[in-house]
Amino acid sequence: MDTLDAKRREAAELRARAAEIEAELVHSEADRHWPPKTFYGAYYATSGFLLGGIAAMVSLLVNVIGAPIAGKSPLELIRVYLTFPLGEKALLLTGQETDVYVIGDGVILAIGCCLYIGTGMLLGVPLYYFLARFAGNASLIVRLIVASLLALALWGLMFYGILSWLQPMVCDGNWITDPKVMPPWVAAVTHLVFGWTLAVLYPLGQFTPYQRPTDAPETPEPTTA
Numbered sequence: 637m638d639t640l641d642a643k644r645r646e647a648a649e650l651r652a653r654a655a656e657i658e659a660e661l662v663h664s665e666a667d668r669h670w671p672p673k674t675f676y677g678a679y680y681a682t683s684g685f686l687l688g689g690i691a692a693m694v695s696l697l698v699n700v701i702g703a704p705i706a707g708k709s710p711l712e713l714i715r716v717y718l719t720f721p722l723g724e725k726a727l728l729l730t731g732q733e734t735d736v737y738v739i740g741d742g743v744i745l746a747i748g749c750c751l752y753i754g755t756g757m758l759l760g761v762p763l764y765y766f767l768a769r770f771a772g773n774a775s776l777i778v779r780l781i782v783a784s785l786l787a788l789a790l791w792g793l794m795f796y797g798i799l800s801w802l803q804p805m806v807c808d809g810n811w812i813t814d815p816k817v818m819p820p821w822v823a824a825v826t827h828l829v830f831g832w833t834l835a836v837l838y839p840l841g842q843f844t845p846y847q848r849p850t851d852a853p854e855t856p857e858p859t860t861a
Contacts, residue, residue, distance in 0.1 A: 672845075675768075675769065676843050677765060679843045680764060680765050680768040680769075680841065680843065681761045681764075681765050683764060683768075683840075683841025683842075683843075684760040684761040684762070684763060684764025684765055684767075684834070684841070685757050685758070685760055685761050686757070686760075686841070687760055687764060687833075687834055687837050687838075687840065687841050688756045688757040688758070688759060688760015688761065688763070688764065688830075688834070689753050689754075689756055689757040689760070690833065690837060691756055691760060691829075691830045691831075691833035691834045691837070692752060692753045692755065692756020692757065692760070692830065693753055693756075694829060694830075694833045695756070695826050695827075695829040695830045695833065696713065696714075696749065696752060696753070698825075698826070698829050699712070699713040699822075699826060711745050711748075711749075712818075713752075713818075713822075713826065714745055714748040714749055714752060715727055715729050715745070715748075716811060716812060716817055716818045717748055717751070717752055717812075718744070718745075718748045718751075719803070719807065719809070719811040719812060719817075720799070720803055720806070720807060720812065721807075722744075723807045723808070723809060724809055724811065726748075726811075727811065727817070729744060729745055756830065759790060759794075759830075760830075760834060762790075763783070763786050763787065763790060763830075763831060763834060764834050764838075764841065766786055767779065767782060767783055767786060767831075767834060767835065767838065768838070768841075768842070770782050771783075771835075772838075772842070776835065776836070779835040779838055780832055780835045780836075782835070783831035783832055783834055783835035784828055784831055784832070786831055787827040787828050787830055787831025787832075788824065788827065788828070788831075790827055790831075791823060791824055791827040795812065795813050795820075795823060796813065799812050799813060800813045
């Protein structure tokens with residue numbers, strides 16, 4: 637009977653040891669792939685999505701503050717932005733006593749602000765990705781320069797590479813790239829502010845690999861004489 641109990645204890649110890657070895661193998665396998673040995677693109681794309689929303693809010697705030705100085709409506713940028721889905725009537729929002737649509741103009745402009753921020757989140761993905769790719773370890777000045785080039789390239793692509801022909805095809809008009817509606821420098825500065833904000837906020841989304849804490853060495857107990 638004692639021999640049977642001893643074998644059971646030995647079997648239990650072997651199972652515990654096997655489980656311990658399997659856990660060690662799992663940790664060792666995970667450590668082989670962490671941290672990533674190459675550029676962690678998925679992480680920076682996610683960071684760009686989140687920070688792009690903040691950058692869009694900053695660029696919108698700059699337009700809201702700067703538009704009255706130029707004699708425009710504070711939400712002039714949103715009105716022009718909404719010409720893509722709504723057409724020319726978007727330029728009349730809050731411009732007369734009666735609402736243009738059944739839904740109040742203020743509600744439509746609020747929806748336009750949300751769409752603008754959502755667009756900024758989407759555009760933040762490629763801009764932040766390339767910013768991390770080309771200037772991830774650079775100084776703030778270098779990041780601002782790279783962000784300026786990327787933002788202007790994004791502006792040229794979106795406005796004159798896509799919207800210049802897509803809006804007339806969809807909405808029977810071209811208001812976004814019409815200099816009489818919105819001067820090109822306004823759109824360019826808006827994109828620059830967007831890019832500069834991402835460059836300044838870049839450290840918030842920078843990848844820092846997690847290091848598993850190691851067991852602290854045991855300190856010897858003091859001996860008494």
